[in-house]
Amino acid sequence: MNRIIILGILTINIILQTTILNITTINGTTLNTSLMLIIAISVYMKPRESLLYALYTGLLLDTVTGVFIGLNTxxxxxxxxxxxxxxxxxxxxxxxTPILLGIASILIYNFFSLFFVYLLGYTVRLAHYFSLNTFIEIGYNSVFMLLIYTLFGKFYNRRIKEVKY
Amino acid sequence: MSKPFLNRKIAIITTVLLILMVIFMGITSGDREQVSVVERWVGNIVTPIQRAVMTPIHAVQDRVYDIANFAQLNQQNQELQQKLIDKEQEIIQSRLSESELEELRGLQEALNYVSAEAHGEPISARIISKSNADWFNVFTINAGENHGINLDSVVLSERGLVGRIIEAGDNWARVMSISDSNSSVSFKVLRDANVEGIVQGSATEELEGYLFDPRMEIQKGDQLVTSGQGIFPEGILIGEVTEIGKSREQLLDAVTVQPAVDFQKINRVLILGLEDMN
Incomplete structure (x- = not known):
């Protein structure tokens, strides 16, 4: 599959995630569409390709929005x-598959984020992360995870067919 | 290439990258005087695109807001007219002390004294992107060093204190809001300036803090303004006290404060650039 197309999709996604999608919050929780795309890419594509896209997306997202670089990556x-x-x-x-991967990934994402944020000396209020918001975040992201996963699967399979014929 | 060998190679590459990321986090965390060349470069490319995406969104938001608030405008107009009459009375009163102030300004000039709170012209900017992480309340604005914005410049909205600049690029800057867990602001109570304390951001929208002197009295509904200690100039509205209790140590009066600024709805900010003191 053409790497430029996927890199383009990931870049546009980061622009949208940090702008328009930030308006559509539920109780303060937002969509992590970059994480969803990385999950979909990792399921369908080869490990080396997945790591390359994860590295690119993480570094770009960290540079555009992060307080420090490396966390998302x-x-x-x-x-x-x-x-x-x-x-x-x-x-x-x-x-x-996408729902379970989505739930597990959000929990892993929150765990490591809290771990590093705490380790680097920033203030962490644990009670907040075991509140209703975590469930809202999981539910909200799972619905979109299913959508993005299905769309990416169709897109990927179509590209594979095009390459074959 | 055999599969086990390929798998091991990928595992080694991943481990090296993960270690590198931990090192990056260590290097780039904390207060940095300047952003790196790469961050500046990426910011200069991405920010105009984010601005272009958000311009129509802001236009629609402004229109929707105007329509939604049309019914309230008439009532607000009447209230403002009444306030205008009251203010005219206040102006008459304050003119009496104005001549005294002029004398003090003349004295300040004669002694070549520069106020520590001197600020340049305020700069208006739009919020073009927000961090979607729960643990930081950080957003990017469409103005930067080219507009006179520096590290620790103070950010306000029409309602009150927003935060401070933590990173500045050429035409963009990142703002850490006062509701961020890592922000703290010293305050005084508007009703009684002797009551002072400090508030911090929390994981929720509300601020949490305590009084410096537990013998002082604070009430629900008290408005808090910046005390002038630290980087924030004196007298900027922070918010209103919604709860009073004892802190975990049961020694200090803990306060919960609803910020004057609604950080979910904020779109436009004002930045006070630090004036060149030389």
Missing amino acids: FIFLLIAYGISIIQEEMVKESYL
């Missing part, structure tokens, strides 16, 4: 690598 790389290990055992067509 670290988590995206970890998730991309984790999915690539279990990639072959997954039922890619099942609707449960």
